[in-house]
Structures are given as C-alpha cells and as structure tokens.
Amino acid sequence: MDSQQSHPHDPLHGITLEMIVTTLVARYGWPELGRRVPIRCFRHHPTIKSSLIFLRKTPWARTRVEQLFVRDLP
Template sequence: MSGQQLNNPLHGIKLTTMLEQLFLEYGCEELGDTLNINAFKNNPTYKSSLKFLRTTPWAREKVEKFYLKNMTN
C-alpha cells in the first residue's frame, strides 16, 4: 500500500495544514484574488474555507496545485 503514494508529493500533508500555512503566508484576500475562489473573498473564515474545500473538488485541486508550486521546496 505504501508504494501507491511514492509519487504523490502531497502524501502526509493534511488539507488543514495546507490551508493554515497558506492563510499565514498569503492571507484570505490574496488567496481569493490569486485563485479566484469566492470562499476566500466573501467573509472568509478558516472553518468555512476548509468546509468548502472538502466538498468542492475543483477548488481543492486549485489550492493543492498552488500549495505545491509556492509552499514546497
């Protein structure tokens, strides 16, 4: 089973961890403008953004790609 995740750079990184780091580094306003996701623009909270990303695959994918591009070495 561990062989299935060898090529997955996000393996072991929780969505909550990603979102916390992105909020601290960029803030809601910049994330909303950069990713064009309304959950970060309209009265955003950490909890509401996390819930939205868990239930909206296209938005989660955008956030994951942004995280990989900007937050990993």
C-alpha cells in the first residue's frame, strides 16, 4: 500500500522537519521566511541546524512552520 493511501488525511506523513525547513528556505529565503514566521532562529544568523533544534523544542513554532508548508503544497 502506498504511504499516501495509508495516511490520506496527513499531508506531512513521511516528510521530515528538515525537509520542510529546507524546502521553505529554498522557496522563500531566510528573510522572507523570517517575515512569514517571525521567530528568532529564522531572523538572526539562521541555519538549518539551529532552526531544527529550536523547532523540535518549541511545539507552537513547529506548528506554524508546518502550517505554512501545508498551505503552499501544490
């Protein structure tokens, strides 16, 4: 069974947080991502690693990033 069929209502199934952040940075760049989700790790000396550490420890911020990613899915 295809992973999309086994979890049809979860658009994030099988997508890691690193994939989400990397995709958003490629799409928007750090400055625009920091404007859309105003968290310090996106605005001041941003890196993928520091962002992942923060987002894994901060559920509300992770939720906002995931919502932005899902909104922009084709």
